[in-house]
Every structure is written in structure tokens, then in C-alpha cells.
Amino acid sequence: MNAMNFIYAFLMLVFVFIFQTSLTGFNRKVTARLQKRYGARWYQQFLDIFKAMRKDSTTHGWVFDFGVIMALGGIMATVIFIPVAGFRAFPGTDNVFVISYLLAVGMLGMAMSAAGSGNPWASIGVGRALTNMLAYDIPLMIVIFTMIFAFDSASVGELAKMQQGMGILGWNAFRMPLGGIVAVIALMGMLGKKPFDSFIAPAEIASGPMVEYGGKHLGFMFILHEFMTFIEVSLIINLFFGGGATIWEYMLKYAVLYTFTNIVSGVMPRFKIDQAVKYFYRVPLAMAIIQGIVVIFTGLGVTIWF
Amino acid sequence: MNLNLIIIITTAVALVAYLVSKVNDKAGAAMTVVGSLFALIAVFLLRDSIGTEITLLYFNFNLTVTGWYFALVMLMAYSMTAFFNPFWMKKLIYPAGYNFLYLLSMAGTLGVFFAKDFITLFVFWETVVWSSAFIIQMGKSRQAAYVYYVISAIGSMATLFAIMFAYGTTGTFVINDAFGGLAAYPGRAIVIFVTFIAAGMAKIGIFPFHVWLPFAHGSAPHTFSPVLSGGLVKMGAFVALLSVTAFPAYKIFGGMASFRGIPLPIYFMMALGAISIVVGTLMAIKQEDAKKLLAYSSVANGGYILIGLLMLDQVGFAGGLMHIVNHAVASAAAFLSIAAVAYRTGTTKMSEMGGMIHRMPITYVVYLIAIISMAGIPPMGGFVSKWLIFQGLADKGLLFIAATAFFGSIGSFLYVFRPLSAVFLGQTFTRDLNKKEVGVFMLFPMVVLTLLSLLTGIFPNIFLRVVTEIQTSLGVLPVTLAENTIVTNNGFLDAFKVFIVFGFGFAIAFVLFIARRKSRRVELMDTYTSAEFIHTRELLHYSHSFYAPFERLYEKAPDTMKLYHKAAVKISEIGNFAEAIFFGIKPARTVLLVMGTVLIGIIAGGVLS
């Protein structure tokens, strides 16, 4: 751990921000085209963020501010732990549990800040978001658990590396097909894409947790959202789609997967929150458990099966 | 200072505290602080005499590092909570009795952890049970003490049966010898294992014995709930530990059918732990009372501890042992902060409070850190232990147990956030606008516990070194520790680095935040309300049925308490029947019954011979 690590980390944050925000802008266009609109320019997302950061804002007390800082801090720390195409700012810290639980610090900060605003809509949104998390995380964690058992490693980077060099069929999404499906569905839930977007639920609960934000707080939330998206998509890319041998391969896979979720989201209706829970506990959970049983008791998928 | 002296002195201090309390109850309560701190320091200093044996009356003690570790956790909970005692004397019906029993039960726990033979173990165990039952009744519910006692008694009696059975089989009460000799009787060993662990399960609050926790933790005096959840529950963990180590469960059941390397009897117990995680989590999510919610969270965390301990391996076992400390610290801190809030507001119902953060910011931070640890989020201690347990489970491929463990872990985000949001965040109720932070004397233990939570999270190896010592003393391969890193088969964790990176991220965000224009402070009521005017603070606070959509999914789930009710009704029915048959005013019936007895006796005698 020396100064270089921190410089790398900082550079990584900058890269992730630019990359993901551009991709978001691009996807806004994709969504617009799906809806037969023309859509905004690809850099519109940057403009939105910078505009928000420059505006005046109001605050509802210290926890409202502190929560925002804690959220962004936690999320950025998590980004730093994500291995991108073999690159790690702090080698040896990409344990999958660390990543998935450190992510929770950011979420807790966000929830805290939102609830601290004193607006009941925000609390309702937080409650829904947490419930949603309870729904999608269990099937995903079971699949990841199976993977750790199968490959004897909990390091995201190593798990990604193990899939490389065997062609497309070496990806875990194909070695453990059920698990791959579960992962993509869970990713939809994580990203809050339709049909699992009831915690934001535009036009339903006055935009949920974000209701009280404006100015730099809102700008923080935008940035945070970009980072969070990056963490979530990266996790799936690394664990199920072989990561990337080069940064370009990685970015390509990433862009494809992310756009894919957006396209699916564009044509989906919305689940009520309890419907989402029921759905996750029926289909993906069953698939995850079947996948787990197959892997743990037969070894299929650990050794490539063709 | 040896153990006998510690036990005798604490008992003596208990008596003195009783007498002093008769004169001045606050002074008596101060004695509990002195007594428990004394015990904490004295036991800490016992480190050097580990391995010695000692006898008091007919009790035999054996100073093991395991006992030392458990005792420190327990005394930590007792001594920190004791700081609250002086402030609650007014609410107690028997302040003197409370102070006496507080210290007596503490002395009792020492005996449990250092017991060399079963008689000692059981005697001290029961002392703790009944002294705490008498404390619980002083709280908000008489039913609570009753339920607590009955469930404890079910466990204790099962354990007594196991003890005597083992004694009948091997002819000794010395724990290691009595259990060690069971290898030759695998059939009996199963019965003994299952019944022996029952007391531990009842104490930790493992399904189906978990029903007492919400009653007792929820309704005990606010100053005793932290001890119950942070301390006494861990006594159960100790018994669970004994049943896999002293009992050599893995050795005795080694030849039996097993599931992924876990012999079935042990796997069954682990499954109960897993059920407790699920039940505890689901029930905690729907509680309306902050203390009851934390009580159910203890059920879930008890499940983790049990699973960890029962694995008895390099990693998961260390996680279980570590979780004992972490949960004790976190849950004591959480209960204490709720108690502090209750001290000011007089209630623990979440829907009757809100926005306390603006009145009691330090208490809020204490609660925040406690729940971060409890939910297993880095950089607090709870994460480290849960990480170890997950790694252990993944190593063994215990899929179903792991699934519940994940469920409990994510579910804990839901329930720990509820008091945070309902009690501390949101709108401050008009009634509470003039409330103040509690005094220094009450803040001190809370801050100490918070620092401990951080310490276990950032430098877990300080604690894990003791854990490795325990593992070595029990003949288990100790968990591998590098300088700051914990190494397991399938991954490693550098908690300090995680903390530093987190700090780095936080620093960037902080700089970014203050670099932008300062924001304007507005009133809490000044929020977006879709252009409606709402002037009642209480109406703008969302706290009741927080997770209503989710709760609806399992509202019809059966209640375990009904099972016990049914059993009680059945016993009453038998009693009614006996009374109706045997007792009456007319002698004729009794005479007839007597004749019948003779007749049946003759027939039975004839048939049998």
C-alpha cells in the first residue's frame, strides 16, 4: 500500500466516471429510439450532473449531508476494489463478499440521508429498495457461493481469470447456464431496471428516495448512481462473462450487457414490490438452488462439460 | 487474584450492594459498576494463570482460554451496562434486589465458563437462569419472565438429563472424561448430544426455543436487555461449543452418515440454526417495538454463532467465536442506545418516536455503528466474523445453510434500518423537541462499545489471535493470520486495507462536497409534499408497518408460541381430567376407585407373572 495505489485508484475513479456516464448517455438514446423518440445527445448525462452540481441546494440537517458523503465515499471505495480487465488498484482486495457488503455502506448512507430528509416518500422508497435488495440478492449470492465452492476462490479477479482462454464456452454464464440466467435477472433488479424499479417508481411515489434532493446533493446522487451501476455490471461481467483480457474487451462486454438490460427494461412493465419478491423467490431462487446442487454434488460446470 | 476470590468477592459485593441499596439505591447501583468493572479487570488479569485448576466448596474450576474469552465478553456486557443502572433505579420495584441479582448472575456466569465438571456447570447455569428471571419480572411484562423461565427450564432439564445420562454411562462428572468416554456408546451418544445441547439452544434462542427472546429482551428492564442479548445469550454458545469440543461430536459421530462432511446429528442442529436465522430475520422485520426487533435480531445472530461453532473447522469456527464478541458488542450498544432514547422519551415503540438524531446525535452514532456491525457491513467487526462464516460455508459447500445465512445477512439490512429510520431519522415529534442528549455517565459505555466495534472491524487480528489460541487448545487447526490479513482456503481479507480504502473514498467525497457551494439549512417540515400543507410533524413521519408489502407475504406464517400454548392447554386438560376423576365430595367414588385399583392390580399382577 503506497502512494501509487492511491493515484491508480483515483485515476480509476475518473475513468469509470467518464466511461459509465457516457454509456448512460448513449443508453438514454437507445431507450428513446425504442420509444420512437429522437433522444438527447450522448453527453447529456454529463451536462445534467454538472448543472446540478453548480446549483444552490438546501439541506435538512447534518445527517442529510453526512449520508450523501458516506454514500458516495462507500461506493467509490467499492469501485476501487473492482478488478477491471485484470487491473486492481489495491491488489488482493477483490474478495466478492467485501465488494458486495462494502456496496451496502454506500446504500446505507444513501438510505440514511434520504430518510433524514424527513420526507415520508423518501422513507417509503428506501423501504422498497431494501425489500428489492432482499429479493434479488439471495439467488445471486447462492450462485456466487456455488462458484466460490467450485473454484476455491472468492477473489473476483481470479474468478474472472479462470474463465479466460477457453473461448466463449469457458464463461461461467455457459458453464453454469442457470446461474448465468439468474445473474442477469438479478442484475436487472440491482440496477433498478424495469420490471424491478418500483422503489424509484417515477410518477408513483414522487421519485422515491431522491425526492428531497436538489443542487449538489442531487449531483452527488447522479455520480453515485453511475458508480453503482459500474460496480453491479462489473461484478456480473467479471463473475459470469469472463471479465476481459484487455480493457477493450472488457468495455465491449460491459457496454453490450448494460445496453441489453436497458433494452429489456424499455419493453417491460413494472412489478409491485411484493410481486418482485415473489418472482425472485420462485423462479431465480429455484434456478440458483438447482444450479448449486448440480455443481456441488456432480461437479458439472467445474470441469468444462463438453 | 485467583478465580475463587473473584467469585467470592463479586458475590460479597452483590450482598453489600443489596444492603447499600436499602439506604440509597443510586449508591447501590454504583456498586454494580464497581463490582462488574472489578470482575472484568480481575478476569482479564487471569490470562497468566490459564491452565490451572482450582476448587471452591464442591465446585471445580478449570481455567481455559475458551472460558477466559467467553468470560471477558460476558463481563464486558455486564460492566458496560452497569453504567446505566443508577439512572433506572426509580423505575424498579426492587432496586436493592435488582442490584443484588445483577451481580449474582454475573458471578454465576463466571462459574459456567470455568466449570470443570458438570455439577459446577449446571449449578452456576441455573443460578444465572433464576436470578435473571427475577430481574426480568421487574420490567414491563410478567409473562416475559414466565416464558423465559419455562423455556430455560426445558433446556436445563434436558441438559440435566444428558449430564446424568453421561454420568450413568461413564461414571464421572468431569466434562472431558464424561463425554470422552462416550465413543463406545454411539446410540447413547446421540441422545446425550441432542439433550445436552438443548440448554445451549434454549439460551441462544435457536428455533423452536427462540420464543422467549422477544418477550424477555423486549420487556426486561432497559438496563438488563443489553446484558441478556449481549451477554447471557452467549452462555448458550458456550454450551454449544462444549457439545462439539468436549463432547468430541465429530469424533463420536464420525462413522455415521454425513452430509458434506458434517455428521447428520450435527447437521440437524446446524439446520435449526439456519431456521432461526430465517425466522429471526422475518420476525424482526415486522416488529413495531425497537427492543423486540433487536431481540429477534439476536435470534438470527444466534443462528450464525451456532452454525459457526458447529462447523468446528479452521475458518467457520473462528468466525463463530469472533461473532460472539462482535454480536455482544454490537447488540449491547444497540440496546443501550435504545435504552438511552427510552430514558428520554419513555417509550421503545418505534411509531411513537422520530427524528431523535437532532436531539441525541451521539446516541445516534452509537446506534449507527452498532447496526453496521450487526448487519455485517465493513468496516465493522460484524463483517469480519460473517465473512469468516461465509468462507467456511463456501469451503464446505453447505448450500442450504449458506442460503439462509445470506438471507439473514441481507434481511438484517431491512430490520436494522427500521429503528434507525423510525426512531432517529425523519420528523422529530413535537413532544420530543425539547429533549436532550443523555449524560456523560451513560454516554461513556456507549462510546466504549462503539470504539470496540470499530477496533474489531479494523484490527480483527487482535481478537483472532485469541481465537487461534482457543482453536489450538481444542485441537482444531487455527485460522491463518498474517500481519493484518486473515487467510482462508479461498480468499483473504485485509480489514485494515478495506478501512483505509473506505476512508480514501470518503475523503474524496468529502472534499468534493465542501468544495461546492454551501447549502441552505431548511426546517425538517419544509419538504416536498405535493403542494399540500401539513403542519403535524407526527403525520409526516413514515414509521408504522415499514415493510408492509413484504410483511404481507408471510403474515399467515404459523407462530411457534402457539405450540407452547397448546402444550400448556394439554397439560391443563390432563390436570382437569385428573381433578374431575379423583377428587370429589362423595366418598363413594373414591372407594370405588380404590377397589378398582386393587382389582386392576391383581389382574395386572396376574398377567405379568
Next chain:
Amino acid sequence: MMFNPVLLIAIPLGLAFIAVIFKKIQKWILALGIIVNAVLVFFVEKGETAIGGFKIPFGISLVLDDFSAAGVILINILALAAIVIAFKKAEKFAPVILAGLAGMNGMILTGDLFNLFVFMEITAISAYILSSEGRKPAQSFNYLVIGSVGSVFYLLGLILLYNQTGTLNMVLMTEKTGFLEQTVLLLPVLLIFVGIAVEAKLLPMAGWVRGVLGNSNSYTGVMFASVYSSAALFVFGRIFSQVLVPGTTVGIVIITIALVTFAAGQASAFRSKSLRQVLLYSSIAQSGLAAALFATGFVFPAVLVVVNNAIGKLIMFSAAGSLEEKYGTDDYIGLGGAFNKNTLTGIAFTIAALSLTGLPLLFGFYAKLNVLAAYLNQGTFFVPAVVLLGTIVEGAYFIKILIKLWAPGKEGEWADADQSVGDKRIFSYTGTIAVILAAVLVVLSGLLPDTAGKLIAPEGGLLGDDGPAISLLIQKGGDQ
């Protein structure tokens, strides 16, 4: 200086007649008799004493071995304690009580089966009269009829045995029945069992208990639940552990009845709402346990159970009776917080209840440990399981009572002294001291169980070689 054990019978009997004559000073005679007996009981000569100049097998003899010594000491001390606690209630019954005491001492000491019948009848008649204090003549009458029928059965069984063996002496009877076949013994042993079981409170035969004990006062409750019942159980022990040791067939019948009594008693106590009813059912249950132990031949554990029950019920029944006298009810739900101002009495009551439940550091734990060890050493698992299940139920109802009496207050609110039923004193000063002493005895003997065991069985065993096995083990931490 050692005295002839016959004095234990003669003194109270003589004083009883004197008390009838000098009615004015009968309460002082009562006090004198009880105290003299309580002192004398420690200075009586061990061994067999022939009465009336006949040689031992021909005449009546008194046997004072360790077993009967434990019995008479217990009975006389309990009788003294009962008088101390509620002298006012006792004084008008002076002759009856003295005669009853003589009868009980005789029951335990006698070595002759017919003599036993006589003493049992004397005791029973005094008990009938005491029961009339409850002002429920129909209940007393019920008791009298059941008692009489029981004694007729006992006599019938006795005569049948006499016909077979030609002796009434217990020692000779033991020898001679050894030669008889089980089937021949079946009927007489059962008849004798039924006769004794009426007083020992085993279930089908104990139909009178609820009516009598349920209406007892602070004195008669103690007499029935603790004094009479202990005496009857000692007789039960003498007969079924030594004189007519039941063979397997009869043994199974008797033990089954005893265990059913235990279970039914605990269940009935669990459902009862009135303090005295709970206690009387609990007494029935304890009798069942002791009887089962005696019938199996575990004399020492059985005696521990009897002693524990006697001391516990002494404290609890006197308190229950006194509460009823003070507050007009003994429904414990209506007595919330009665111990609030009676801390010392409350502590004694609590100790007694916890000891009955068998909680450690108290005498009851030692008793329970011995009970369990006796069975498990023998390889019986069923009975310990029943005993422990019963203990759970027992603990449940006792803790319910204790909580109610200590901590008044609505559910959902903190326990509050203002909600208690009142602050009337339960006992007089002497009464409080007596119960506290009894409680201290329970605690001390629990802390030093080995000493207590030695006091009860100095030779290390009672009626055979079933010595206090656990006691020694505790001392050494099981290092054997």
C-alpha cells in the same frame, strides 16, 4: 445421656390426656410436649427396644435405626416449627395434636405391623379432627370414610399375611415372606399398599386431599402437607423398601400408580389458580415421586425428596394459609405483590419453591441429583425423563406464583409496588423467624450437601446399601 425411644410416644400421649383434663392450661402443655419431644428426639437410643417385657419376636418392639431416626427427627422438628408459626391456630387442638404426634412417632418407630395399624388409626383420628377446622364437615366426613375403608383394607391384607406367616413382627415377616410365592403375596401386599396410600396421598386413594388441604389454615395445612404426609411416607418406605419388598409384578403396579400420581399431580397443580390447591397437588406429586423411589428400593433419594417436600411445604402452606386468613382469598392472581412488604417471608417462600423445583444451591437440587443418579445408574431412562418433564411443569407453576406474588403490575407496564394487593403482614415475628430458619436450612444444606447427606444417613445408607452415592461424588468433583 440416652433415653428410651418409647418416651417419644409416651410423653405426648400422656400430656394429651393431661391436656384434656386441664383445659385452661392446655396450650402450655401443648408447647411443653412439642418442645420436649423436639429436644428428646436427638437423645434417644438406637436399636431395638422391646415393650412390655416380651422377647422381641413375640411382643411389640420399637426399632430406631437410621431410617426411623431420620423420620422421627423430621416429624418432631416439623411439628415444633408448625406450632411456632401458628400457635394461635394450634392451641385449641392441644390434646389432638399431642395424640397425633404420639401416633406419628409410633408409626415410624414401631416394628410390628399391627401396632403400626393402631398408631396409624390414632394419627388418622387426630387428622380427622384437625380437618374439621376447615368448617367443611362433608369434606372431613369424606376423609373419614376413605380413611376408614383404607384401614379396613390394610387390616385385611395384614390378616391375610398373618395367616400365611404366623407373625406380625416386621423382621420375621421379611424373612417369612421371602419363602412365599409372588402370586400368594399379590393380594395382601396390594391391600396393604392401598391402606397406606390413603395417608401417603397416592392418587386414586387421595380423593380427600383437595377437600381437606384446600380448606386448611396456616396450621392445619402444614400438619397435613408436611407432617402427616412425611410420617405416612416414612411408613410407606419402611414397608415397601424393607418389610414387603415388592417383587417385579407388584412393583410395576405400585410404581406405575406412583408415577401416574406424580404426573397427574403436576398437571393438576399447573391448572390450579388457588395457592393452596397448587400446593396440595404439588404435594400429591411429590408423594408420588417419593413412593416410586421407595417402591424401587431407592430409599436415600426418597428420603431426600420427603425431607425437601416437608420443609418446602412447611413454609409454603403456612404462608398460603396465612394469606388466606389475611386477605380472604388465596387465588394467587388476586394476591399480586403480597410479598412486597413481606420481603423476608417472600424470600423464604421463594427459596422453598425453588428448592422444590430442584434448583441448584438449594437442598432440592441435591435430592433431584440423587433421584436421577439412582435411576440412571440402574439403567432406567424412562423414569428420569418423566421426573424431568414433571419438573418443567412444576417450575412453570411455581415461577408463575412467585412472579405474581413479587411483582404486581399490568402487562406492558413496569412492575409497580402501588399495584400490590396490600401490605398486611403475613406472619408474626416468631413465624417469620421460623420460616426464615427453615429457608436458611434449605440453603445451607444445599451448599453443604455432603454434610446434610451425612446427617440423614450417618452410616452412608438407609435400609440397605443404597448410600448417598452422589454426595461423595460432588465432594470430589466426580474424580473417581
Next chain:
Amino acid sequence: MIKFASLLLIVIGLYGILSTRNVIKILVGINVMEIGINIFIIAIGFVNGGAAPILSVDNPGSLLKFVDPVAQALVLTSIVIGLGVTALGLVFARKIHKKHGTYDLSEIGGES
């Protein structure tokens, strides 16, 4: 023969206790039983053609010819005890009548 007759008496007494609710009649039943048992004891001790168990100049003969003296002693005691119990029972009966105005237990109802 007399033995069986006495046993029959005991059974009749028992029947009396079982079949009636009248306090006085129950006491009579008890007394019948007691008489039965007393006769039974005497019958057990009876030796056909035996003399009174008194050693005298007239009767110095073999012990076998004596009637069992123990049984007679027992009966004497038993009778006295029976008397006492009956007297006490009658006192209770009187009290019952005084309190409830009837001797019939089934008319008393629940006196608990």
C-alpha cells in the same frame, strides 16, 4: 365357612358405602365392614376344638390345641378403634346436618 361369611359381610359393607348417599347409612356400612373384618380375624385365629389360650391346671396340653390368642387381642383393639371412628363420624354427620340441614350428600352440592 365362617371366613367366607365374614368376607361377605365386608362386601356388604362396601356395597352399603357405595350405594348410599346418606351419611348415617355410610357410617353403618363402615361398621358392617369392620364387624366383618373382626369376625374374619377371629376366624383366622380359630382352631377347631381348641381351648382358650390360657395355661392352667386344667389345660396344660399341647400348644396346638390353643386358639390363636394374638387374633383375639387384635380384634379387641380393632373394635375400640372402630368405635372411636364411628363416634367421630357421627359428630361429623351431626355437623353436616347442622350446616346443610340434610344427611344426604347428594343434596349438599359442592362444598369445596
